[in-house]
Amino acid sequence: MDIYREAILDHYKHPRNFGHLKKPDIVMEEGNVTCGDRIVMEIKFKVGIEDIRFSGEGCAISQASASMLTEKVKGMNKVQVKKLSRKDIEDMLGTSLTPSRVKCATLPLEVLQKAMVSLKP
Amino acid sequence: MIDVRRDFPQLRRRIKGKPLVYLDSAATSLKPRQVIKKEQEYYTRYCANVFRGIYRTSEEATEEFENARTKVAAFIGAKESSEVIFTRNTSESINLVASSMKKTDEVVVTIMEHHSNFVPWQQLAKLKVWKLGEDGRLDIGELETLITRKTRLLAITAVSNVLGTISPIRHICRIVKKINPNCLVLVDAAQAAPHMKINVQDWGVDFVAFSSHKMLGPTGVGVLWGRRELLEQLPPYQYGGEMIKEVHVDRTIFADLPHKFEAGTPHIAGVIGLGAAVDYLQFLGMGAVRKHEIEITDYALNALKSVKGVTMYGPPHSKDRGGVIAFTLKGIHAHDIAQLLDEDNVCIRAGHHCAMPLHEYLKIPATARASFYVYTTRQDIDALVIGLEKIKKIFQ
Known part of the structure; x- marks a missing residue:
């Protein structure tokens, strides 16, 4: 199954930007109780995302998606992050998602977009 | 117990050329033609x-x-x-x-x-x-x-x-x-x-x-x-x-x-x-149904014990339990297990099985669950074990 292709497993086993920031400007956490997934995003933000870390636990899809997303969004501003969609996540993962796994893959994006909303205008 | 599998039309189904291994009877059972x-x-x-x-x-x-x-x-x-x-x-x-x-x-x-x-x-x-x-x-x-x-x-x-x-x-x-x-x-x-x-x-x-x-x-x-x-x-x-x-x-x-x-x-x-x-x-006789359940659960408990990294939950002896085994596999989320098993048509359940208070109490976010019934065979359990070993290799 291509959902467990090499790149996804690589990000799951060796997550990028995993851990914590010293003085993050935003911390946002979101869980998916049905699966027991949990993602925390810590962000340094000025005009755009300067630095980002994630932590949490979950299935390979949610963790790999979070790892890839942190790489993708560095340097992006608020509007650009808000524009990201499920389609972008699928392109990023390089696979289409079955209905039961959409939630896993889009949870990290949800957390990130919530973080952007929480920013003062 | 007599062989009942021929009474269950769905067990004849092939998906991607492979037979169906149905291990989710605690969710719903298959139906006999009768x-x-x-x-x-x-x-x-x-x-x-x-x-x-x-x-x-x-x-x-x-x-x-x-x-x-x-x-x-x-x-x-x-x-x-x-x-x-x-x-x-x-x-x-x-x-x-x-x-x-x-x-x-x-x-x-x-x-x-x-x-x-x-x-x-x-x-x-x-x-x-x-x-x-x-x-x-x-x-x-x-x-x-x-x-x-x-x-x-x-x-x-x-x-x-x-x-x-x-x-x-x-x-x-x-x-x-x-x-x-x-x-x-x-x-x-x-x-x-x-x-x-x-x-x-x-x-x-x-x-x-x-x-x-x-x-x-x-x-x-x-x-x-x-x-x-x-x-x-x-x-x-x-x-x-x-x-x-x-x-x-x-x-x-x-x-x-x-x-x-x-x-x-x-x-x-x-x-x-x-x-x-x-x-x-x-x-079939409920005595025979239960006897088969104990036998198959016993076989499954032993088979899963042989898979390194598996933790099983519930009473250790088959006579104290029904035909359902919830388990975790070290380092691999239950959803990933279920999805990869589906590759080989092995159907199990993953999640909290509508028992969130229990999972919270046990401090585990999710488990994988295999459950059995009158049509479950040792081959079904073997397919599960082979599948789990395959998943471990993928995640190695």
Whole structure:
């Protein structure tokens, strides 16, 4: 199954930007109780995302998606992050998602977009 | 037990050229052709509404419908068939009883209840929770402090849908009644009725709920059994057609049991199909059904023990548990396990199996669950083990 292709497993086993920031400007956490997934995003933000870390636990899809997303969004501003969609996540993962796994893959994006909303205008 | 697999059409299905390995019978069982045929018989030979028509097909349908009630009553050892109420599922059966509770009524539930035997009480009464011992079993000694003279009802599962733990219902009920003779006992038998001989009178309980679809019958039909005098006291659960004797502009006289609780046209085909499922199980013999379950569970417990990294939950011995095994695989989330097993058509469940309080209590976010029934073979278990080893390699 291509959902467990090499790149996804690589990000799951060796997550990028995993851990914590010293003085993050935003911390946002979101869980998916049905699966027991949990993602925390810590962000340094000025005009755009300067630095980002994630932590949490979950299935390979949610963790790999979070790892890839942190790489993708560095340097992006608020509007650009808000524009990201499920389609972008699928392109990023390089696979289409079955209905039961959409939630896993889009949870990290949800957390990130919530973080952007929480920013003062 | 005799080989039943040829009776289950779905087991002949090939997906991507490979056979189906169905290990999710605790969620719903597959259906034998005898049940499918019986349901079809209603739709093709005597499709008519029940209790109304003064014509042959309606009378046939009514007779088949009521025959199913008699069969279910005999299957669970009920004193009379009018104590058997047909509902939509186990959840509705429990809601029917719970709806008569007051917010101040104290209800005791166990931590391993399915949400269907947890949420209704939580919403409609005052909840007290019976925790589990180290070995995944209930400590009977706790009853002395849990059940008080104020306790209105104990709601307890006969077999846990996650841990497989079998509760000694008869023993528990005796102790409860000794402490407080007025405390009612409701048993969730959704995982018990399909797998072992149950006798509601021998248990000494007041209400028993279970579902047709987990015991080879159609979906959309549940059963509530209750002691006659209690059912007579309970108010109707829903109002409308078929649950009345007389209706006047200013008042209504409700029907007698069981129809008082069966408002509206019921799932006629489903109930008749359930009757056929009961026939099928009686033909196999519930002793043989349980024996097969113990054998296959024993085999699975040993087979999964051989897979490094697997942690299993629930009592260690097959005789203390039903045919369900929840497990985790080190470093791999249950969803990933389920999805990768699906590659080889191995169907298991992943998540919290509608028992979130239990998973919180065990401090695990999710488990994978394999569950068995009369058609489960050792080859099915072997396929699961091979699949798990394959997944471990992928995640290495």
